[in-house]
Amino acid sequence: xxxxxxxxxxxxxxxxxxxxxxxxxxxxxxxxxxxxxxxxxxxxxxxxxxxxxxxxxxxxxxxxxxxxxxxxxxxxxxxxxxxxxxxxxxxxxxxxxxxxxxxxxxxxxxxxxxxxxxxxxxxxxxxxxxxxxxxxxxxxxxxxxxxxxxxxxxxxxxxxxxxxxxxxxxxxxxxxxxxxxxxxxxxxxxxxxxxxxxxxxxxxxxxxxxxxxxxxxxxxxxxxxxxxxxxxxxxxxxxxxxxxxxxxxxxxxxxxxxxxxxxxxxxxxxxxxxxxxxxxxxxxxxxxxxxxxxxxxxxxxxxxxxxxxxxxxxxxxxxxxxxxxxxxxxxxxxxxxxxxxxxxxxxxxxxxxxxxxxxxxxxxxxxxxxxxxxxxxxxxxxxxxxxxxxxxxxxxxxxxxxxxxxxxxxxxxxxxxxxxxxxxxxxxxxxxxxxxxxxxxxxxxxxxxxxxxxxxxxxxxxxxxxxxxxxxxxxxxxxxxxxxxxxxxxxxxxxxxxxxxxxxxxxxxxxxxxxxxxxxxxxxxxxxxxxxxxxxxxxxxxxxxxxxxxxxxxxxxxxxxxxxxxxxxxxxxxxxxxxxxxxxxxxxxxxxxxxxxxxxxxxxxxxxxxxxx
Amino acid sequence: xxxxxxxxxxxxxxxxxxxxxxxxxxxxxxxxxxxxxxxxxxxxxxxxxxxxxxxxxxxxxxxxxxxxxxxxxxxxxxxxxxxxxxxxxxxxxxxxxxxxxxxxxxxxxxxxxxxxxxxxxxxxxxxxxxxxxxxxxxxxxxxxxxxxxxxxxxxxxxxxxxxxxxxxxxxxxxxxxxxxxxxxxxxxxxxxxxxxxxxxxxxxxxxxxxxxxxxxxxxxxxxxxxxxxxxxxxxxxxxxxxxxxxxxxxxxxxxxxxxxxxxxxxxxxxxxxxxxxxxxxxxxxxxxxxxxxxxxxxxxxxxxxxxxxxxxxxxxxxxxxxxxxxxxxxxxxxxxxxxxxxxxx
Ligand code: SF4
Numbered sequence: 034x035x036x037x038x039x040x041x042x043x044x045x046x047x048x049x050x051x052x053x054x055x056x057x058x059x060x061x062x063x064x065x066x067x068x069x070x071x072x073x074x075x076x077x078x079x080x081x082x083x084x085x086x087x088x089x090x091x092x093x094x095x096x097x098x099x100x101x102x103x104x105x106x107x108x109x110x111x112x113x114x115x116x117x118x119x120x121x122x123x124x125x126x127x128x129x130x131x132x133x134x135x136x137x138x139x140x141x142x143x144x145x146x147x148x149x150x151x152x153x154x155x156x157x158x159x160x161x162x163x164x165x166x167x168x169x170x171x172x173x174x175x176x177x178x179x180x181x182x183x184x185x186x187x188x189x190x191x192x193x194x195x196x197x198x199x200x201x202x203x204x205x206x207x208x209x210x211x212x213x214x215x216x217x218x219x220x221x222x223x224x225x226x227x228x229x230x231x232x233x234x235x236x237x238x239x240x241x242x243x244x245x246x247x248x249x250x251x252x253x254x255x256x257x258x259x260x261x262x263x264x265x266x267x268x269x270x271x272x273x274x275x276x277x278x279x280x281x282x283x284x285x286x287x288x289x290x291x292x293x294x295x296x297x298x299x300x301x302x303x304x305x306x307x308x309x310x311x312x313x314x315x316x317x318x319x320x321x322x323x324x325x326x327x328x329x330x331x332x333x334x335x336x337x338x339x340x341x342x343x344x345x346x347x348x349x350x351x352x353x354x355x356x357x358x359x360x361x362x363x364x365x366x367x368x369x370x371x372x373x374x375x376x377x378x379x380x381x382x383x384x385x386x387x388x389x390x391x392x393x394x395x396x397x398x399x400x401x402x403x404x405x406x407x408x409x410x411x412x413x414x415x416x417x418x419x420x421x422x423x424x425x426x427x428x429x430x431x432x433x434x435x436x437x438x439x440x441x442x443x444x445x446x447x448x449x450x451x452x453x454x455x456x457x458x459x460x461x462x463x464x465x466x467x468x469x470x471x472x473x474x475x476x477x478x479x480x481x482x483x484x485x486x487x488x489x490x491x492x493x494x495x496x497x498x499x500x501x502x503x504x505x506x507x508x509x510x511x512x513x514x515x516x517x518x519x520x521x522x523x524x525x526x527x528x529x530x531x532x533x534x535x536x537x538x539x540x541x542x543x544x545x546x547x548x549x550x551x552x553x554x555x556x557x558x559x560x561x562x563x564x565x566x567x568x569x570x571x572x573x574x575x576x577x578x579x580x581x582x583x584x585x586x587x588x589x590x591x592x593x594x595x596x597x598x599x600x601x602x603x604x605x606x607x608x609x610x611x612x613x614x615x616x617x618x619x620x621x622x623x624x625x626x627x628x629x630x631x632x633x634x635x636x637x638x639x640x641x642x643x644x645x646x
Numbered sequence: 647x648x649x650x651x652x653x654x655x656x657x658x659x660x661x662x663x664x665x666x667x668x669x670x671x672x673x674x675x676x677x678x679x680x681x682x683x684x685x686x687x688x689x690x691x692x693x694x695x696x697x698x699x700x701x702x703x704x705x706x707x708x709x710x711x712x713x714x715x716x717x718x719x720x721x722x723x724x725x726x727x728x729x730x731x732x733x734x735x736x737x738x739x740x741x742x743x744x745x746x747x748x749x750x751x752x753x754x755x756x757x758x759x760x761x762x763x764x765x766x767x768x769x770x771x772x773x774x775x776x777x778x779x780x781x782x783x784x785x786x787x788x789x790x791x792x793x794x795x796x797x798x799x800x801x802x803x804x805x806x807x808x809x810x811x812x813x814x815x816x817x818x819x820x821x822x823x824x825x826x827x828x829x830x831x832x833x834x835x836x837x838x839x840x841x842x843x844x845x846x847x848x849x850x851x852x853x854x855x856x857x858x859x860x861x862x863x864x865x866x867x868x869x870x871x872x873x874x875x876x877x878x879x880x881x882x883x884x885x886x887x888x889x890x891x892x893x894x895x896x897x898x899x900x901x902x903x904x905x906x907x908x909x910x911x912x913x914x915x916x917x918x919x920x921x922x923x924x925x926x927x928x929x930x931x932x933x934x935x936x937x938x939x940x941x942x943x944x945x946x947x948x949x950x951x952x953x954x955x956x957x958x959x960x961x962x963x964x965x966x967x968x969x970x971x972x973x974x975x976x977x978x979x980x981x982x983x984x985x986x987x988x989x990x991x
Contacts, residue, residue, distance in 0.1 A: 070988045216986065260990075269987045283978055293738045313969035315976030318962055320737055323763035327730040330723070330760070334703070334734025337721060338742070342734070360724050450987065453978045489719035489735070489742055492698045497667070497713050499722025500706075509669065510714065 038254045039211070044103035045258055046111030047206060049199075050128040051120030051141075053087050053096040056199035061098025062445075063203055063220060067212040068102045069270045069447050072260025075102040076559065078110035078632065079443045083300075083384045090144075090152035095127045104259040108559035108566075110444065112634040116209075118202050120144055120175070122153035137169045139205065141198065143176035171251055175201050175242075182241035188230040197238030204242025211257045214243060264449055271448040273412040273441030274301070277345070277371055278308035280419025282315050283453065284369075285341045287420065288427055289460045293335030293342045295320040295328040297350060300383045301439040302373035305345040325350035329357030329370070336366040337498075339463065339488035341423055345371035347439075348390055349380060351397070358432050359398040362524065364498050365476075365484050367426035367433075369419070374438040376630045385630025386439035388555055391609040394434040395584055401521045403528045405429070406584040408436040410558035413448040415441060418581075424459040428534075429527055430483045436583070438605075440632045441556045463488050469506070476508035481534075482527035484508075529585050538587040540596075542576035543569065549645050550597035552622075554580040554610050557603055557633050564638035573646045580610070591618040599645055601625055603638050660691035665700075667717040673708060678829040678855035682776060683715055685832055686745075689839040690718075695743045702745045703732040705752035708783050708857070709776035712747040726757030729764040729773070733958075736770050740959045743843070746773040751781050754790040754810050765819035767958040768847040772839075775852050776829070777812060780861035793940050798860075813935035813950055816850040817928050823849035824931065825949040829856065830869050834880075834947065841949060847957045854941055867942045879937065881948030886918040889944065897937065905933045907944055923952040 047064070051057045058079055065077050078099040087094025101111030113133040119125035121144035132138070145158055159165050160172050179201045183194040200221070207214060217239060225232035246252055271279075285292035294317060296306040310319040318340075322328035328344050335342035346354055351372045361368045374390045376382035394406045405425050409418035415437055422433040464487040467473045473494040476484050487494035496508060504511035505519055540550070541562075553561045558579050565577045578593055580586065594600055594614065600622040602611040608624035615622055625641045627633060665687045673679045690700065700718035704710035706725035713720030723731050728746045736744040753761050753775045764771065780798065781787040787800040788807060795804040816824045823845040827835040835853065842849035854865045867873045879889045879897065887897040888910055896910040896918040905919065925931065931951040938945035970976075 066986050070986055072988065072990060263990045265990050267983070267987050267989050269982070269985060279978075279981060282976070282981070286976075286978055291738070293734065295734055312976060312981070313966050314973040315978075315981075316966055316970070317976075318737060318966065320734065320962075322730070322733075323759055326727065327733070327760055327763065330727040330730025331734030331737070333723070334731035334736075335738040336734075337701075337731070338735045338738040340738045342738075356724055357727070364721070449990075450982045453982070489701045489739065490699055492696070495698050495717055495719050497716075497720035497722065499713070499720075500724060501722060 040254050040256050042256050042258055043105065044101065044107070045116065045210060045256070046099060046101045046114045047116045047118070048097055048099045048114035048128055048131060049118045049202065050095055050097040050124035051199070052089055052123070053082055053084065053094045054089065055096065055120045056196070057096045057098050057120070060199045060203045061100055063217050064206060064212065065100050065270060065445055066220070067207060067216045068100065069268065070216050071213055072263075073102040073104065073258055074107040074261035074263060074447060075100055076107045076110045077101075077445045078440070080631070081384055083382070090121055090123055090149045092123045092127055092153060095124050097124070097128060099131070102258060104261050106261065108563040109635050110632065112636045116206070118206060120198070120202065122149045122155055122159070125159065126153045126155065132168065134167060135169065137171070138165060139171045139173060139202070141175040141202070142172040143174045173205070173245070178241055178245065179238045182237040183234040186230055186233040186237060189234045193231055194234050197235045200235045200238040201242035204239040205246045208243045208246030209252065209255060211255060214239075263447065266449045268447045268449055270445045271413050271416070272304070272443055272445045273409065273415040273437050274304035274373070274443070275308055276413055276415035276448070277419050277435070277437060278305045280416040281309065281341075281343055281369070281423070282312055282317060283416070283456055284420045284423035284459060285315070285317070286453070287456050287459045288341050288423060290339065290341040292317045293320070293332065293338070293340040294318070295322055295331035295335065295344050297322050297325045297328045297346065299325070299347045299350050301375055301442040302345045302347045302350075302371065304442065305371065305373070325353035326356065329354040332368055333357050333361050333364070333366060336361070336368050337489065339486070341427070342367070343369035343371065345373065347373045347375045348377040351390055351393055355393070355397045358404060359400065359402050360500050361432040362398065362402040362404055363500055363503070365430040365524070367430055369422045369426050369433055369435065371419070371435045371437060373442045374436060376628070382630045384439065386556070386605065386632060387628055387630060388436070388438060388557070388605040388609070389628070390436060391554070391583065391606070391613070394436055395613065401525065403525050403584065404431055405433045405528055405531055406436060407433065407582055408555035408580070409441060410555060410579055410581065412441050412444050412446050416451070420456065420459065424457065425531060427459055427461045428483065429481060429531060430486060431528060436555055438556050461486075463491070464494055465491060467493065474507050476503050476506050478523070482523060482530055532585040532588045535582050535587055537589040538578050538580065538593050540576055540578045540593055541565070544574040547574040547576040548597060549599040549601060549642065550576045550578060550594065551601045551603065551638070551642060552578045552580065552594070552614070553603050554583055557605060560633035560635045561603055561638055563635035564642060567635065567639045568642050568646065571643075573643065575642055575646060583610070586617065594618050594620045594622070599623070601641060601645060603627075603633060603641065605633060660696065662688045662691060664697055665690040665717050667715050669714045671715050672711065674859050676858040677708070678778065678857065679709055679712070679776065681829045681832065682774070682835070682853055682855060683712065685835045685839060686774070687716070689836050689843070692840065693743075693843050699741070700743045700745065701735060702747055703728045703735065704747040705749075705757060706783070707749040707752045707781075709747055709749040709855070710752060726752055726755070727760065728752065729757060729760040729771070732771050733764055733767070733769045737959045737962055740770065740963055744771050746771055748773065748775050750775065750777045750779060750789045750791040750812070754812060754815070758790075762815070762819035765816055765821040765848050765850060768822050768955050769958045770846055770848070770960070772842050772849045773851065775812060775850065776855040777852050778855045778857035778861055779864050780857050782857050782860055786860035809940070811935055811939070812852045814932055817932050817935060817951060821850050821951065822847040822953050822955045823949070824951045825850070826852045826854070826947050828854050828865065828869055828947060838949060841952065845952060847955060865941045868945055868947070877944045879944050879946040881921050881934070881946050881950065883921055883923045883949070886915070886920050888918060895944070899930075899933070903929065903933065905937055907937065923949050926953055
């Protein structure tokens with residue numbers, strides 16, 4: 034065995050890229066788990082094509098998974114990769130732009146056939162010409178070595194054996210970065226437990242990749258990234274969609290109400306439905322509706338029935354749900370609507386992320402129908418966002434929109450698992466008695482301007498609600514013009530008043546003398562924070578704030594904005610929050626908008642800030 | 647498991663009055679909707695379900711004002727969407743008796759997709775579709791049940807739309823209880839309503855209802871004294887299908903499976919089709935639905951089909967109970983700790 038040197042590094046970005054059938058998402062996910070268990074902080078960015086099985090070797094069929102891990106606090110999936118694992122020429126071609134100068138390329142040379150090169154649009158083999166001279170290129174015949182490793186496994190077809198090449202790659206990279214192997218091996222054993230030959234083949238491939246790194250003279254060094262000094266406690270990796278689903282389950286427990294979840298399959302929100310439909314022993318009723326409209330309608334029905342009721346969708350479905358949202362707004366029923374935003378308009382880029390739905394969330398309904406809007410900032414933050422949305426919905430009897438996005442939905446980060454006992458009580462009291470001279474009036478108001486909810490089945494409180502304007506107090510249909518205006522203002526005042534019940538906007542301004550404020554919302558939190566960190570490391574001053582509550586804004590938002598001479602609003606859209614800020618606060622905020630279907634790179638925002646400090 | 651349709655064990659002494667709200671009923675004078683409201687209010691106390699266990703959900707249209715007049719829980723919702731809301735409610739709350747009141751435009755045009763999926767799932771709902779073959783609330787446009795050639799505000803040269811046959815549509819969507827009644831025939835209507843309420847699963851009743859403002863007389867051939875005996879084909883389970891003043895006409899099945907109206911005297915008694923509501927296979931009910939292409943000719947009235955099939959909300963409930971029996975009640979702490987976790991010291 035060759036003696037290797039072991040070098041310590043602080044942070045590494047690895048990108049696995051291959052055909053959509055090559056198992057790159059699985060490889061990335063497994064590497065992330067091993068990395069998390071090892072104790073590094075991490076952030077991931079899965080990036081896959083809209084086609085389920087695009088033609089093999091094609092450029093648009095490339096599926097990628099980027100992971101950034103470090104011995105310190107990680108905020109983004111990383112701007113540029115240090116290491117690119119390219120399983121074929123198309124993967125190399127599409128990912129090269131994301132590779133840092135002098136970065137490492139590990140290529141499966143077996144896949145660089147004439148046919149694949151042609152499909153990727155290469156006129157000559159980049160591994161053979163000198164087009165990659167600026168990088169450290171390792172050509173490894175992964176397919177052949179995988180087949181060789183699995184040759185002794187009985188009952189394994191050649192096709193099955195070859196499929197293990199992603200495990201070979203995983204083994205090799207696991208060696209390079211000193212990842213623990215037991216976690217991955219246990220997982221392979223469990224995953225393929227039912228198919229012993231496939232399990233043996235995958236294990237053999239994984240071990241062969243690891244051994245190759247160790248014994249081949251190819252690699253001069255092995256790297257180690259020490260565990261991060263995260264707060265003590267028990268951790269797990271969590272994606273935004275899983276955190277959203279679990280947050281809804283937690284909210285159901287904290288409210289003491291069963292969860293009713295109605296949804297229609299749509300990328301990238303479907304995993305919330307998948308996760309919740311597993312959790313039947315939590316009393317979760319899931320309903321896969323015939324369309325987005327029916328999902329929203331059924332959720333309104335569940336809410337009327339006294340359940341904690343929710344639905345999830347993405348942009349195209351949001352268009353269709355606005356009708357039911359308007360109804361829920363006038364009925365004043367609690368409803369949580371999760372919009373996992375994706376690049377629009379129309380079908381847009383279904384698997385790519387965007388923050389394009391802020392305006393539809395704010396103003397998407399006809400008539401005056403304000404509803405609270407909140408936006409989680411990281412995958413794990415989706416857990417708390419689901420609980421907070423439920424709290425507001427129940428307490429104020431209103432639909433609440435949660436703006437997640439495709440990046441948060443699929444990206445994973447380590448999460449200090451919360452103690453269920455520490456979660457807030459969000460239970461509410463339902464009406465059980467008449468409240469007005471022996472009658473039940475569904476539109477009287479409490480101190481929060483919330484109306485009483487009497488659940489069907491409550492004796493003596495029968496009443497009728499509907500989408501026609503309600504008479505203030507009594508709740509019957511009313512066509513009285515003055516009443517209509519009063520009710521419009523009442524509903525708006527109720528939503529506005531939630532500002533008394535949410536924390537003020539925090540500002541991160543260590544110098545206390547920055548002239549520029551960078552303010553964002555939702556999933557760009559990590560990139561904005563990282564950008565500000567870099568600006569400060571460069572000796573410049575910048576203040577930073579991030580809006581979780583978008584409607585209503587925290588009470589001090591205007592005051593915070595006016596404290597700074599310049600305000601920069603980075604958004605993954607064409608500039609939406611910036612318009613709200615300008616309209617609401619008459620502040621001359623400037624937009625930095627990017628809408629390429631991918632999360633911000635910290636470097637992009639850093640450059641923008643530096644232009645202005 | 648949850649008991650029946652919100653029924654109480656002991657029959658409370660309920661009356662029609664218990665189901666009447668204090669709201670002034672505001673349909674046009676002479677509208678067929680009044681009779682249906684009255685029939686429903688008089689059937690309710692006989693069902694053994696207390697008013698607070700009943701929910702009436704409607705869409706938009708003249709008929710959809712219905713919930714306001716019932717002293718039950720109610721929701722007047724969105725055009726076409728009543729079935730979706732009722733599906734959510736009935737699934738979340740299998741203990742309630744949930745009714746949907748809708749019209750031909752609400753249920754078959756804008757809400758068509760929801761109607762067929764509700765029937766397919768067999769959600770525990772009673773759907774009353776008031777069919778007046780016109781849009782009333784928007785003042786007289788063609789509806790999906792208006793006959794070809796009909797002149798309306800939106801079809802000044804006559805309709806070129808093929809109308810739906812709502813019974814055939816409901817049967818095609820695997821409806822488990824499918825019936826037709828006439829708003830003006832109170833005893834028959836109340837009989838059908840009672841049977842529909844007793845059916846667990848989706849009950850679909852098409853009620854022919856005259857809109858005396860925009861489509862007056864649409865059902866005269868079935869309802870006026872001079873014609874009704876000639877044209878009402880009363881379906882009664884287990885009985886040969888005969889009609890006419892002296893039962894002189896009958897329905898027989900031809901070799902190709904289709905049905906035909908013949909002079910009863912021209913065939914042997916044994917050849918007359920005997921109505922079987924509970925026939926599992928729906929093609930005969932479907933053929934009955936096609937005996938008439940509209941209410942201007944001999945038309946079957948009554949229950950076309952009443953069969954048992956698993957009920958959506960009940961199966962949802964069963965899965966929850968089974969999961970809890972197997973895994974125990976959900977434990978959030980355990981859920982969050984599931985999968986790979988690690989300790990940071
Ligand atoms: S318009 Fe026709 S259906 Fe509507 S209330 Fe008047 S008569 Fe009845």
